[in-house]
Amino acid sequence: MRTHRCGELRIENVGETVILTGWVNRRREHGEHLAFVDVRDHTGITQCVVDNAVDVRAEYVVKITGTVVERVEGTANDDLPTGAIEIKECDVEVLSIAEPPPFPMDDRADQVDELVRLRHRYVDLRRVRMQRNLRIRSSVNAAIRSAMFNQEFVEVETPMLMPSTPEGAREFLVPSRQKPGNFYALPQSPQLYKQLLMVGGLDRYFQIARCLRDEDLRADRQYEFMQLDMEMSFVDVDDVLSAVEVGVLDAAEAVTGVRPDTVERMTWRDAMERFGIDKPDLRFGMELVELTSVFAETGFKAFSSAAAIKAIKVDQGADEYGRNKLDGLTDEAKSFGAKGMVWLKVRESEAGGLEFESPVAKFLSAEETAAIVTATEAVAGDLVLIIADDWLTTCEVLGELRNRIGRPPVSEGPYKYLWVTDFPLFVGIDATTGQPKTGHHPFCQPHPDDLDKLESDPMSVRAQAYDLVLNGWELGSGSIRIHDPVLQRRVFELLGINEEEANRRFGFFLEPFKYGAPPHGGFAFGIDRLTAILAGEENIREVIAFPKPQSGLDPMTNAPTEVDASVLEEVGIRVLPPTL
RNA sequence: GGUCCCGUAGUGCAGUCUGGAGUGCACGCCGCCCUGUCAAGGCGGAGGUCGCGAGUUCAAAUCUCGUCGGGACCGCCA
Structure with missing residues (x-):
């Protein structure tokens, strides 16, 4: 034509x-x-x-x-x-012929209410921005697929209709016509199937897999999203990380033309100590400064009882952060669990040294003041923010403040890929049962050096679990899995899951491990998120052809919709009247 | 489930704090003019349930309450 x-x-x-x-x-x-x-x-x-x-x-x-x-x-x-x-x-x-488009077709459409764009997405897609983003996405997919294929991974499609498993994210349910009153679930991930593929001797599996989770939507979360899902047999952590790296770096190179530096590695503990978060954005500094020992003998009550005291320094932030902004940061800190926040503005003193302008300055001794200056390497005009609490709260609150104050927009380079390794096997205690809660999932292999602490000190046990982080976004996570039924039983017991319950909830999954499961591990990372960052977009909706807004209601198709009574009848469902 | 922000013509805004006739701007649209433009230019015109519903008031886009929709975040996302 x-x-x-x-x-x-x-x-x-x-x-x-x-x-x-x-x-x-x-x-x-x-x-x-x-x-x-x-x-x-x-x-x-x-x-x-x-x-x-x-x-x-x-x-x-x-x-x-x-x-x-x-x-x-x-x-x-x-x-x-x-x-x-x-x-x-x-x-x-x-x-x-065509009616006039509902919004400008040039860059001005970037200012248009997103709902209008989504309502007429087929028009929006004609624009340069969307054309570019969807083509970037296609390149990412192609690069990943060939990277995995070249590493002898086998692409296998796993079922979309699977049994409901009560663990993890809320599932989308699909009613069964053949067995009215019963339901399939759409996969939150192909996790269980891919491990069974390892039992089945596939050795190396991958899939560009659609995953579905019925949880509230965000800028980086949709009901349905795509993951590079992979699993390998007879491997250790390094083998998995290397294989994933090839895919991610190939994808990045395909889009940007530049192969990123080798992916840095950091333990979870170090990430928390230095950045206060398990997905640190390494594009900027502002690392947490350890001050606990400085206040070992302090007379300042807010600090004397705290298990951990840390600070971040805002370079030349003293003038920029007036009372209103500091109050805002304090409120922020409290909303993340801190009891309070101490701020210190660093000034030249009349004697020629440095002093603090702060409501609490008078409670700090000269030695403490000097030690803070030394530890933070502060100079006149800097702003120092201090949190004192239990270790995790101190780290997490400062991590949030650090991101809030210093984090650059997504579209700013460079790309900083990071492996965060050695996540704790358990995070926190379930308030109702008193049992530890898994950090990842209950099939995650404990660190071999920590196996003897499983029963004696479970909260200190590290998992062979790892996350991939890019510029502060969690791209994905994975682990070496438990292939030994005996160890699996120990972990279940720690979680308060007895054998009967384990069989009821995971039976179809555990049974196969009796027939010879190879040691295996894997990973999955979000293609929407990777593509968004590579495209410089703050929101994954911009790299998805037909995304849903935060409500989950599709403004173009009006889904979800009611269905005919006869359709419901066939699957044995009667709809309750709306609750008022 | 929660916090905060937003809703005025097809689109983007001003007007809202401090109540006084849908008051206005830009783009787009329709018509006319125009032989070198390129987010063309000139003239004219059409286009509004000020998200919706109550309330206060002589009078509500403006104040109050509720509700719907959108966004960011917290919870949640093993």
Whole structure:
């Protein structure tokens, strides 16, 4: 139908008769005998010179046949790759007429209410931004697929209809017609199946897998999302990390043209100590400074009873953070669990040294003041924020403040990939049962050096679990799995799950391990998130063709909808009246 | 479940604090003019349930309450 695409023609094509197809980007009339029509497809725009009698308007779909000519002296457009030429003696065929688009087709649409864009997503998708993002996404998928295939991973599709498992995220349920009153669940992840593929001797499995979780939506969370899901047999942690790295770095290189530096590694403990979070953004410093020992003998009550005291320093933040902003940060700190926040503005003292301007300055001894300055390497004009609490709270609150104050926008480089390793096997105690709660999932292999502490000091046991982090976003996580039924039983017991309950909840999954399970481990990372960061987008909706807004209600299709009573009847469902 | 912000023409805004006729701007749209524009230019025109519902008031886009919708975040996401 066409000889060229709209972004292709150059000065070399002058003289050729060409056929272009696309959408009318804009029309400029100049009296009775002259009008310019910019025809657009995903490759770009070409200017066509037509007679004003031709009635084409914005977003009409057209087929234009004409001759490529060099533009008249002085009328070339340097902003367009095709700006040196135009199409003359055009024969214009209208393939589809169109109503005016509901929003501008250029960058101004970035300011339009997202709901309007989503309601007319098919129009929004024509824009440069969305074309670019979806093509980046396609490159990411292609790079990952070939990276895994080249490493001898086998692509296997696992079922979308699976049994409901009560663990983890809330599931989407699918009623059964053959067995009314019973339900399938859509997979939160292919976790269970991929481990069974290892039992089945696939050795190396991967899948670009759709996962579904019925949890509240966020900028980085949709009901449905895509993961690179993989699992390997006869491996240790390093083997898994290396294999995943190839996929992630290939994808990044495919998009940016630059292969990222090798992925850094950091233990969970170090990440918490230094950055106060298990997904540190390494693009900026502002590391947490340890001050606990400084206040070992302090007379300041807020600090004397705290297990951990740490600080962050805001370079030259003293003037920028007035009373209102500091109060805001304090409220923030409290909302994340701190009892309070101490701020110190560093000033030159009259004696020539440094002193603090702060409501609590008078409670700090000269030695403590000096020690804080030394530890934080503060200079006049800096702002120091101190949190004193139990170790985890101190770290987490400062981690939040650090991100709030220093974190650059997603679109700013560089890309900082990071492995966070040695996560704790258990995090916290379940308030109702008094049993430890798993940090990852109950099939996660404890660190071999910590096996003897499982019963005696479970909270200190590290897991062979690891996360991949990019610029402060958690891309994914994985672990070496338990393949030994005896060890699995020990872990279940610690979690308060007896054998009967384990069989009831995970029976179909545990049974196969009696038939010879290889040691194995794996990983999964979110393709939406990786693509968003590589595209410089703050929100994964911008890299998804048809995403849902925060409510989960689709403004284009109106899903979810009611269904006919007969349909419900068939699956044995009766809908309750809405609760008031 | 919670906190905060937003809702005025197809789109983006101003007006809301301090109540006084839908008062206004830009883009888009429709018509006319225009032979070198390229987010063209000129002239004219159409287009509004101020999200919705109550309340206060002589009078509500504006104040109050409720509700719906959107966004960011917390909870949640093994």
